[in-house]
Amino acid sequence: MRKKTFHGVSVGILMVQTEFCRLPGDVGHAGTWDFPVQYRVVEGATPDKMMALESSGLLDDFKRAALDLVKGGVDGIATTCGFLALFQNELAAACGVPVATSSLLQVPLAQRLIAPGKRVGILTFSKENLHAAHLEAVGVDPATPVTGMPADSVFVTAIKSGDPVPRHKEMRAEVLAAAARLLEEHPDVGAIVAECSNMTPFSADIVERFGVPVFDGVSLINWFQAGLRPRRFAPA
Known part of the structure; x- marks a missing residue:
């Protein structure tokens, strides 16, 4: 059994460093979810850099942030930016837990x-x-x-x-x-x-x-959560 710092949170979400107003329904708005999530901002991952991921040098920063969430106790990693599809294989290989980047x-x-x-x-x-x-x-x-x-x-x-x-x-x-x-x-x-x-x-x-x-992104993470923590049914 894994040791954890925080409990009861299955999905960790890597966030781009932004300051705009996220609306309810946005992946980065905590009120969107019917279950708890744990956010982690990746410093330096600005919108402009997300548009140029190939040359951004951010892969290691995302790996570190993801591993920090895993060490803390999450069972899977998601993100708030679909462009991180580019890092899907690398993050899945590095994290040791399921990863849904995009x-x-x-x-x-x-x-x-x-x-x-x-x-x-x-x-x-x-x-x-x-x-x-x-x-x-x-x-x-x-x-x-x-x-x-x-x-x-x-x-x-x-x-x-x-x-x-x-x-x-x-x-x-x-x-x-x-x-x-x-x-x-x-x-x-x-x-x-x-x-x-x-x-x-x-x-x-x-x-x-x-x-x-x-x-x-919401349908993806709801599906992701359902696999990490399936609903338990009582026997008839």
């Missing part, structure tokens, strides 16, 4: 769920910075349709600038517009995976507006 891990599963002839589409923080290497690291076809948020959108500028003011209305409108572009440009899309964990407050709005299932 909502993009759900793309292959979602593809199996939808009808033949339909494809999964990805909504991302930045299409320009989501490379084939990110997708291939988690078993996603690089030809998967991708739509990103505009660089001058409130969604992007608020996150990058560390805006502390809640921007729910503006962000919701922009995420819905991005989903509309994805579906207009790729009418064969039958399900959406939101790469960016800051989009998760608006997943229900996308489903309601467009009638396609959405998988995101």
